[in-house]
Amino acid sequence: MDIRQLIRPGIRDLKPYSCARNEFKGEASVWLDANENPYNGPYNRYPDPLQEKIKAKIARLKQVPENCIFLGNGSDEPIDLLFRAFCEPRLDNVAAIDPTYGMYRVAAGINDIEYRSVRLNEDFTFSSVRLLEAVDSHTRLVFLCSPNNPTGNSLDRDEIIRVIASFPGLVVVDEAYIDFSGCPGWLSRLEKFPNLVVLQTFSKAWGSAGVRLGMAFAAPPVIDVLNRIKYPYNINQLTQEYIGRMLDKAGKVKEWADVLKRERERLALALTAVPVVRKVWPSDANFLLIGVEDADSVYRILADRGIIVRNRNKEALCNGCLRITVGTREENDRLISILSLI
Ligand SMILES: *Cc1c(COP(=O)(O)O)cnc(C)c1O
DSSP: OOGGGGSOHHHHTOOOOOOHHHHOOSOOSOOOSSOOOSSSTTTTSOOOTTOHHHHHHHHHHHTOOGGGEEEESSTHHHHHHHHHHHOOTTTOEEEEEESOOTHHHHHHHHTTOEEEEEEOOTTSOOOHHHHHHHOOTTEEEEEEESSOTTTOOOOOHHHHHHHHHHOSSEEEEEOTTGGGSSSOOSGGGTTTOTTEEEEEESSSTTSOTTTOOEEEEOOHHHHHHHHHHSOTTOSOHHHHHHHHHHHTTHHHHHHHHHHHHHHHHHHHHHHHTOTTEEEEOOOSSSEEEEEESOHHHHHHHHHHTTOOOEEOTTSTTOTTEEEEEOOOHHHHHHHHHHHHTO
């Protein structure tokens, strides 16, 4: 598959903005090329446009070559850039499972791209056959979120393989919750599949949602086009420094994820015994989807007691469902005790 042929013609030929930090890289003692203010170091300087220091650390940690990594202002940025690079407005379309993360549909709308949603099965499993039936010659991207938000389950590996192997566009596997799952994830398959894009984020297991850093991993032709169309300095200096320090604490992040996974299982078990809770779905993520008789009223009761969960009642297949993030042991205990009184 020639990925370059999938890029919108206007973008394929685009000559990107060449910023000062692209035109001269290397060491110097006097920087007079970027109209920066000489005072207020180090934040007077434009940041590294390609974030090489943190990419080197991410490459080592994830065992992925540096030229297969794109960093964005949250995962939202690579999601939007994939639309801009690969989907011709009002002509092309994308497909995704339903229910799933809401940003794919929003990004499609912003970019004037038709969004085709394909229902999961009743038990939230995913059928590659039904998804592939929904695509046509104008489908450029397929979004598969695994573990999926809000259902919490990981999608079947063989079903995903079938999509990657037979769909002639890009398959985006969103692994925002991969650190909470027992599944190995898809990074090790990037080399085999030139049309695979894996999204990860610092917002969940890394405890850094406020900082806004998302990762996209893919073959170099995909990464190159994202780099050519992004804002030149999309990741600011403060974020680059902060994430550089966080990457030295990967052990701590693993500990947090282990604690949250244990807490998830404890919470799931406790919720199963609560009368108002009809169902607790198994989860590979840091949240639980639960079913109740009247989701709106349970949501309201919890909110009145200061506990905010996500009401997913209106999502496909999620009638009566609330999505509950796993918190600290104390937070989870408060949730359990309030639900027990309903
Ligand atoms: C939370 C989440 C993200 C993270 O988005 P950021 O923009 O990186 O904070 C991405 N995908 C899914 C499915 C999520 O639930």
